[in-house]
Amino acid sequence: EAQVTQNPRYLITVTGKKLTVTCSQNMNHEYMSWYRQDPGLGLRQIYYSMNVEVTDKGDVPEGYKVSRKEKRNFPLILESPSPNQTSLYFCASSPGTGLLGAPYSYNSPLHFGNGTRLTVT
């Protein structure tokens, strides 16, 4: 089954304790992205990756790191979590254009994971 898998589903941690949220997709998608969802603020993009070893900041990257060493995996790392990072996190992927040299454009939908609810105390 084609899917985006995030783990863990729920996570409670304390301020300053490094954590990693994993994301894996089995659709051979080029594009992957992390979002956080907060009441009244909608979904905001944290980081995205257009392909292996290519990552870029989204709208709210502070306090987060990512890596894209393999096409299927895109982990989100919080080196020193703080309470303001308490949120619902979503990983998503998309095929991308696959057109060498062409301006990147989705024109294809995002596939989302089921989310990770993180609480930092």
Added chain:
Amino acid sequence: SQQGEEDPQALSIQEGENATMNCSYKTSINNLQWYRQNSGRGLVHLILIRSNEREKHSGRLRVTLDTSKKSSSLLITASRAADTASYFCAIETSGSRLTFGEGTQLTVNP
């Protein structure tokens, strides 16, 4: 802001009625997408409409796009209780950025 803005924020209707949600934006777009989210779950893609398209259908869903007014609407016909969810529009702008609005919470009462 480049994000889409949904209207209304919340909508409550009876089963069998039609539900209309609107999305407005301020910049030029490559495409506009509608997603659905059941409580606490991941978003599910519904329809993508490109900037050169005016209307698309998928089952009971109808999406229109008016680029001159920078607005889109999502119509759900003959709604069911199972349609209860949050609905988000997302706009793709140049530079491959996809930004989401804050969503419309739809409640369909049996």
